[in-house]
Amino acid sequence: MTKHIPPPGDGDGDRIIDEPLTEALSRRYLAYALSTITGRALPDVRDGMKPVHRRLMYAMRQLRLDPNTTAKKCARVVGDVIGKYHPHGDVAVYEALVRLAQDFAQRYPLVDGQGNFGNIDGDNAAAMRYTECKLTVAAQLLLDGIDEDAVDFRPTYDGEDEEPVVLPAGFPNLLANGSSGIAVGMATSIPPHNAAELIDACLVLLEDPNADTARLMQHVQGPDFPTGGVIVEPRESMLETYATGRGGIRVRALWEKEETGRGTYQIVVTEIPYQVK
Structure with a gap:
């Protein structure tokens, strides 16, 4: 005969919760969705940044990469970010940094990139060991006041350091640069x-x-x-x-007709819809 073994507890069934399955699933799914949203997928409305972008800005500030200083290798910045604040792959972090430097992706670039940072045709940026970067004036406005208790800090993933919960944001970054993201059950495109x-x-x-x-x-x-x-x-x-x-x-491209001789011509696109290659 099979012996019934009760779940761990004080013997009064304290580990057994009687509730409808739909309620249990919805509550846990919501918790998962919120952790995804706040953890990586959607920007914070206060500074317009996802965690990886905020950590890039803060790491560059800690490295003193201000607009009037000398740029440093992107590999140094990425290394600091993944080592201290963002324990993820270096490729994803570098791609986020590159996008912040592209003037065709950002209305107001937050990173002053030096070297090959890709182009609107879709060509990739050079490896991080070749490119250099520093903050722009717009990024400096986002960070001003961070050393004056303007925002709250929290422990990093390993508890050895601290990082800002949000940037002071003296620049309307969310609407100025826009943002997009896909989370669990919701998305945004600004x-x-x-x-x-x-x-x-x-x-x-x-x-x-x-x-x-x-x-x-x-x-x-x-x-x-x-x-x-x-x-x-x-x-x-x-x-x-x-x-x-x-x-x-809806956005339409602008183009010009350019004569190439011998009765032929070519169409030259001078302005192109956003994020179209």
């Missing part, structure tokens, strides 16, 4: 905008915290893509997109 227009909208909000989307969009005309292009989306559609957070922005 286009870049003109920083001067964003500041004007912020001034309106300071005067009237209840200002609606239509009033703010009198100052923020719409996305401002680093690769140019012409927005062909109707104004009403854009207003609905900004008001609801759902929708899209």
